[in-house]
Amino acid sequence: MKKVIYFLSLGLxxxxxxxxxxxxQKEVQTYLDTYNAKYKELxxxxxxxxxxxNTHIVEGDTMxxxxxxxxxxxxxxxxxxxxxxxxxxEFLKWEKDLTPLQVKQLKKVLYLAAGNPESAExxxxxxxxxxxxxxxxxxxxxxxxxxxxxxxxxxxxxxxEAKDTTARRKAWESSKAIGATLKPGLIxxxxxxxxxxxxxxxxxxxxxxxxxxxxxxxxxxxxLRKFNKELNPLYRELHTYLRYELAKKYGVKxxxxxxxxxxxxxxxxxxxxxxxxxxxxxxxxxxxLKDAEWVAKQGEKFYVSLGFPELPKSFWDKSSLxxxxxxxxxxxxxxxxxWHMDLDQxxxxxxxxxxxxxxYETVHHEYGHIYYYLSYxxxxxxxxxxxxxxxxxxxxxxxxxxxxxxxxxxxxxSIMIMLCxxxxxxRCTITFxxxxxxxIRMQRIILGTKRLENLSETS
Numbered sequence: 001m002k003k004v005i006y007f008l009s010l011g012l013x014x015x016x017x018x019x020x021x022x023x024x025q026k027e028v029q030t031y032l033d034t035y036n037a038k039y040k041e042l043x044x045x046x047x048x049x050x051x052x053x054n055t056h057i058v059e060g061d062t063m064x065x066x067x068x069x070x071x072x073x074x075x076x077x078x079x080x081x082x083x084x085x086x087x088x089x090e091f092l093k094w095e096k097d098l099t100p101l102q103v104k105q106l107k108k109v110l111y112l113a114a115g116n117p118e119s120a121e122x123x124x125x126x127x128x129x130x131x132x133x134x135x136x137x138x139x140x141x142x143x144x145x146x147x148x149x150x151x152x153x154x155x156x157x158x159x160x161e162a163k164d165t166t167a168r169r170k171a172w173e174s175s176k177a178i179g180a181t182l183k184p185g186l187i188x189x190x191x192x193x194x195x196x197x198x199x200x201x202x203x204x205x206x207x208x209x210x211x212x213x214x215x216x217x218x219x220x221x222x223x224l225r226k227f228n229k230e231l232n233p234l235y236r237e238l239h240t241y242l243r244y245e246l247a248k249k250y251g252v253k254x255x256x257x258x259x260x261x262x263x264x265x266x267x268x269x270x271x272x273x274x275x276x277x278x279x280x281x282x283x284x285x286x287x288x289l290k291d292a293e294w295v296a297k298q299g300e301k302f303y304v305s306l307g308f309p310e311l312p313k314s315f316w317d318k319s320s321l322x323x324x325x326x327x328x329x330x331x332x333x334x335x336x337x338x339w340h341m342d343l344d345q346x347x348x349x350x351x352x353x354x355x356x357x358x359x360y361e362t363v364h365h366e367y368g369h370i371y372y373y374l375s376y377x378x379x380x381x382x383x384x385x386x387x388x389x390x391x392x393x394x395x396x397x398x399x400x401x402x403x404x405x406x407x408x409x410x411x412x413x414s415i416m417i418m419l420c421x422x423x424x425x426x427r428c429t430i431t432f433x434x435x436x437x438x439x440i441r442m443q444r445i446i447l448g449t450k451r452l453e454n455l456s457e458t459s
Contacts, residue, residue, distance in 0.1 A: 021097040028091050028102050032382065035084070035109065040383040042075045044342040051341070053132055054333040054350060055320045057140040065132045072128045076116035080124065085113045085200070105384045114200035114208055127192040134185040139333040141178045145170050152334045153323060153354055160265045160358065165250050172262035213390050242272055283406075287355040292322050295355050299363035302405050308371055312345050315370070323352040336362050338369030338398075343383045347373050357406070365402030372397050 049068030056064060078084070088109040095103055116124040143150050150171075158171035193205035202208040210220045239259065246263045247255045261269055287295065300311050324332050332350070339348045347370045353359045372394055376386045388394050 024091075024094045024097040025099060025102065028094070028098055028106070031087060031091065032102060032105050032384075036105075036383045038078060040343050042071075042078055043383070044346070046071045046075045047339060047341040051339065051348070051350075053135055054139065054337075057136055057331040057333075058329065059140060065136060069128055069132055072132075073125055076124050076128065077118070077121075079109075079112040080116040080118050080121075081113075082118045084109055085117065088113070101382070101385075105382055108384045110200070111212065114197050114202060116196060117199040120196050120199040123192060123195050127189070127196055130185065130188050130192055134182065134189060135333070137181055137185060138178070139335075140331050141181060143174050143177070145174045149326075150174065151323065151326075151352075153352060155267060156265075156358060157356075159262070159267060160356070163250065165252075165260075165262065169260075169262040172267060175267045213392065238272070283357040283360060287357065287360060290355050292353040292355055292359075295353050295360055295363055296321050296351075298360070299367045299405075302364055303367055303371055303401075309374075311367075311370065312347065312374075314345070315347055315349070318346070319348040320350050321353050323354065336366050338366045338373070340373040340377075340386065343386045344377050345374070361402045361406050364405035365398040368398035368401035369394055 046068075049064075049071040052064045053068045058064075088106045091098070092103070092106050092110075098106075116127070143152065143155065145155075152175070155171045155175050159168060162168050162171070190205070197205050197208040202211070207217045210217050213220065215223075243255050243257075243259055246259065247253075250263065259269075261267075265271065265273070304310055320332060323334075324330065332352075334352045336351045337349065339350065340346075341348060349366045349370060351359070351362065351366060353363060372388060373386070376388060
């Protein structure tokens, strides 16, 4: 009889614990559903404000900045509220009773709160205002060469084509002259960001950003040191080769120890593609036969060929893809970016496409971000988590697809279509057969991004 009572007691305790766990999950899910709905609503309004600030910059006009600032402050007030911080903190005490997906969301609530906590409300407002002003300074800046206004695309063209090192240096220095204008604002932003995140225990903004990768600062730095150590032998070989090749290209007898920045075609030194020449393939020459809209549409065709759907109609209606006319009366952010406006199907891209190989790659890179957003926009992924695992995943996918699109099989197909005007042309048939295997490999690679239908199963 005693054994029966003992096992009965254990059973009652088990069921009581199970019911308590279910109650905890239900209570947390009710909170998260409400939070997600409000978060999506505020994100859409905030994104629209930022979109206006980045796409329509008029000197002296403060309305866009004011409207955007109000939207961002409303978002900050919600995500950084003491109520949300307290609730998420309390709910995480039940972590063992909750699902992995619920825990992920609660931790994201606290991460967002740390970026603009209510306890630092006035500093948060200063930060939002400073960030908006810095955007306007950056993209409203007037670049000049010898007193004549030029666009970033003009500078890029000089660095891509000019052989005269004096002209190249002028172009590069023009691109960097903005530094003096931005420096005071950058120092202010650094100080404000550090101050804001200290409210929830982060010593500085860098530590806060690193935590988004599930790492501590020293872990991140150690990983980067390891990368540099492993890559340094290859880097030194490539660096030496490029110094000699560029010196030969520009007719310089004494090869410098360091590569002069204006010798590179990329104004940030990110790209050393001038090291590689593919004989018989000149994408820039082929693209001169087409306009910017063709380049934009070709990017979509690339992803459709890998099994993705066509981009939403709203993407083409609402994106800002092409350069602003010099007499338009306003400027825009000329740096390419992808936007997930409402954390759902409203995706947009901000670019200044011209028909050249640089923008051809950039289009495919940015569409990588867009399709990443769309892949995450399914009912199994809460709005809070639709930014992806972290920024590195986004950039890795965009870079992989941008580079893939520049490889010979894909560029050959585009060139052949341009020259033949028809994929049924006999000259194209052999080329298409050759790219088929490469295309299949790319489809396999991309499956991991397409199949994000069970995020709740990940830990």
